[in-house]
Amino acid sequence: MTTTEPTETALQLPADVQDLLFREARTANNFSDEQVTDEQVRAIYELVKWAPTSMNTQPLRALVIRSDEAKRRLLPLMAEGNRAKTEAAPLTVVLAADVDFHENLPELFPHFPGAKDVFSEEPGRVEVAKLNTSLQIGYFIIGVRAAGLAAGPMTGFDAEGVDKEFFADRPWKSLVVVNIGKPGENPWFDRLPRLSFDQVVETL
Amino acid sequence: MTTTEPTETALQLPADVQDLLFREARTANNFSDEQVTDEQVRAIYELVKWAPTSMNTQPLRALVIRSDEAKRRLLPLMAEGNRAKTEAAPLTVVLAADVDFHENLPELFPHFPGAKDVFSEEPGRVEVAKLNTSLQIGYFIIGVRAAGLAAGPMTGFDAEGVDKEFFADRPWKSLVVVNIGKPGENPWFDRLPRLSFDQVVETL
Numbered sequence: 001m002t003t004t005e006p007t008e009t010a011l012q013l014p015a016d017v018q019d020l021l022f023r024e025a026r027t028a029n030n031f032s033d034e035q036v037t038d039e040q041v042r043a044i045y046e047l048v049k050w051a052p053t054s055m056n057t058q059p060l061r062a063l064v065i066r067s068d069e070a071k072r073r074l075l076p077l078m079a080e081g082n083r084a085k086t087e088a089a090p091l092t093v094v095l096a097a098d099v100d101f102h103e104n105l106p107e108l109f110p111h112f113p114g115a116k117d118v119f120s121e122e123p124g125r126v127e128v129a130k131l132n133t134s135l136q137i138g139y140f141i142i143g144v145r146a147a148g149l150a151a152g153p154m155t156g157f158d159a160e161g162v163d164k165e166f167f168a169d170r171p172w173k174s175l176v177v178v179n180i181g182k183p184g185e186n187p188w189f190d191r192l193p194r195l196s197f198d199q200v201v202e203t204l
Numbered sequence: 205m206t207t208t209e210p211t212e213t214a215l216q217l218p219a220d221v222q223d224l225l226f227r228e229a230r231t232a233n234n235f236s237d238e239q240v241t242d243e244q245v246r247a248i249y250e251l252v253k254w255a256p257t258s259m260n261t262q263p264l265r266a267l268v269i270r271s272d273e274a275k276r277r278l279l280p281l282m283a284e285g286n287r288a289k290t291e292a293a294p295l296t297v298v299l300a301a302d303v304d305f306h307e308n309l310p311e312l313f314p315h316f317p318g319a320k321d322v323f324s325e326e327p328g329r330v331e332v333a334k335l336n337t338s339l340q341i342g343y344f345i346i347g348v349r350a351a352g353l354a355a356g357p358m359t360g361f362d363a364e365g366v367d368k369e370f371f372a373d374r375p376w377k378s379l380v381v382v383n384i385g386k387p388g389e390n391p392w393f394d395r396l397p398r399l400s401f402d403q404v405v406e407t408l
Contacts, residue, residue, distance in 0.1 A: 010247035013354030017221050021346075022254040033366055042401055043214035049398040050346065052227040054359040056396045062405045070408035108397055131359070136334050138342020140315060141256065142225075150215030155258040155335070166408075175335060192260040194253040197246055201266045204274035204370075 019147050026188045028032035028150035029085050031181030036091040040147050043137040053136060055115060056108045059101035059129040060136035061172050065092040072136055077155030078177070089179035091154065094162060095140060096132035099126050130175065137176050142182055150187065152179035210341060227347050229292050230392045232354035234387030240295040244351050252347035257340060259319060260312045263305035263333040263338035265376050267298040275375050282381070283360030288361065293356065293383035298375040299344060301337035303330050310355055335380065348384055356383035 009089050019025075037096045041064060051061070065074050071092065078086050086092055102119035109115040119125040137153070144151040162174040212219050222228075245268060257263070269278050275296065282290050290296055306323035315321040323329040341357070348355040358381045366378040 005250070006243070007247040008243075010241075010243050011251060011350050012224065013221065013350035017217065018251055018350070020216065022251050022343075025254070027256045036213075038407070039210070041216050041405065041407075043211040045401050045405055046211040047215060047217075047222055047226050048207070049404075050229070050392070051342070052231045052355075052357055054357075058399050058404075060404060063406060064407040066407050104399065104403075107207040108399070110397075128359075131334065131338050134338030135342040135345070138255070138339040139226075141339070141402065142343065142346055146215050146217035146222070153256055153258075155332075171307075190397075192314075195262050195308065197249050200253075200262075200264060201245065201249055201268060203242070203245075203268040203270050 009055070011080065021142055021146075025145040026150065026183075026191070028152045028179070028181070028183045028187040029186040029189065031085075031089050031150070031179065032181045032184045033088065036180050038151060040149065041091070041093075042084070042142040043146050044140065047146060048136070048139040050076060051136070052127060053137040055112075055118075057101050057105070057128065057132050058108060058136070059098045059099045059105060059133045060097045060140070062140075063094040063096065065094065066138045074162070074177075077158045077161040077165060078154070082154045082156045082174070082177075086154075086179055090181040091179070093178050093180060094166065094174050095127040095137050096163075096174040097126075098172055098173045099129045100168075101125075101129055101132075107134040126173075128172070133175055141178065144178070149180050150183045154178070159185040175204055223275060224352070225346055228355065229349040230387075230395070231355045231395065232383070232385065232387045232391040233390040234388040235289075235293050235354070235383065236387045236406075238294065240353060240384050244353065245295070245297075248344065248347040250353050252340070252343040255340070255343040257336040258332060259309070260320075261305050261309070261332065261336050262312060262340070263302045263337045264344070265300045265302045266344075267300065267370055269296040269298065278330045278366070278381075281362045281365040281369060282358070286358045286360045286381075289356060290381070290383055294385040295383070297372065297382050297384060298378050299337070299341050299380045299382060300331040300367075300371065300378040301330075301376075302376055303333045304375045305329075305333055305336075330377075333377070337379055347380065348382070353384050354387045358382070
């Protein structure tokens with residue numbers, strides 16, 4: 001940013017960190033060859049795990065696609081337009097909702113022993129899992145940027161196919177696939193417009 | 205934090221900002237009397253609007269409950285356990301999904317003229333709206349913390365009732381209500397446990 005907007009100074013977050021996490025961070029479509037380490041993935045999780053979920057449900061699960069073999073299984077399930085960049089990305093992570101998250105509530109929400117039973121009915125539980133997993137995916141994308149890496153989140157893939165291929169033995173539903181790495185050459189498309197404050201926020 | 209964990213130094217984000225946004229930030233249940241200004245709300249939006257959504261859909265909409273009259277209409281629709289803290293919060297924001305977000309796509313995704321038609325079918329469109337709004341709610345909560353404020357996000361409210369009371373004339377579906385302010389006295393419950401890295405992340 002070459003000029004300072006009044007909205008930047010109304011925040012406590014330093015302007016360079018505003019840039020790192022939001023303003024200069026961009027959805028990458030092209031990555032350098034630099035590897036993303038297991039240590040970086042762990043650091044991202046250990047940071048974003050603290051952000052809040054309803055009743056501390058924490059339904060997010062992550063499958064890190066690191067090996068060529070795993071990437072080979074994933075690629076045909078990506079939408080055609082997402083295949084080449086996913087193949088080239090140093091690391092790809094499938095972010096999924098554990099729809100049986102309620103099994104963990106005796107551990108995660110111990111002061112309310114009935115918490116698990118609140119979610120005994122499946123359709124409502126799936127909704128709660130999806131909403132909270134999506135919140136956590138938002139935190140995760142910010143966490144990737146906090147590691148100085150670019151994220152390329154995608155919803156264009158065959159989610160049922162991914163679940164069948166990778167999660168046949170467990171109740172995980174994939175929601176978003178994210179490519180992660182250092183940006184390569186010409187990594188960005190032109191920045192797309194954002195809705196104005198007045199289009200989004202109303203005050204009563 | 206009194207000790208530095210290896211996971212902190214693997215991130216580019218400075219440790220004090222890690223604390224501000226994730227580690228020391230907490231879900232507040234009690235706020236000081238200090239007001240949250242319109243300028244702060246605008247600054248939060250102007251920051252988090254840059255974070256990514258699928259096909260730049262940006263379905264998040266926000267209703268800021270500032271007046272006593274608006275608060276009086278909201279309170280009976282909150283779950284009983286959320287009512288007193290919502291009444292006491294300096295500002296409350298209803299975060300909702302615009303399920304007709306696709307009407308904006310000619311403006312928001314101009315290089316693909318068929319974008320709007322991809323979402324012509326309602327059930328699928330509602331799913332996309334909810335997923336992307338939830339991502340944006342995750343960004344918004346981080347944005348509240350970036351403003352040096354505490355967020356108290358809640359899903360315990362009568363969402364259909366809120367939609368009927370506030371959004372009868374438009375296609376907005378409320379997903380999360382967030383109290384915002386400076387923390388008051390004894391604002392936190394004890395920190396609840398988080399799932400370990402090995403419970404959440406698998407690598408192939």
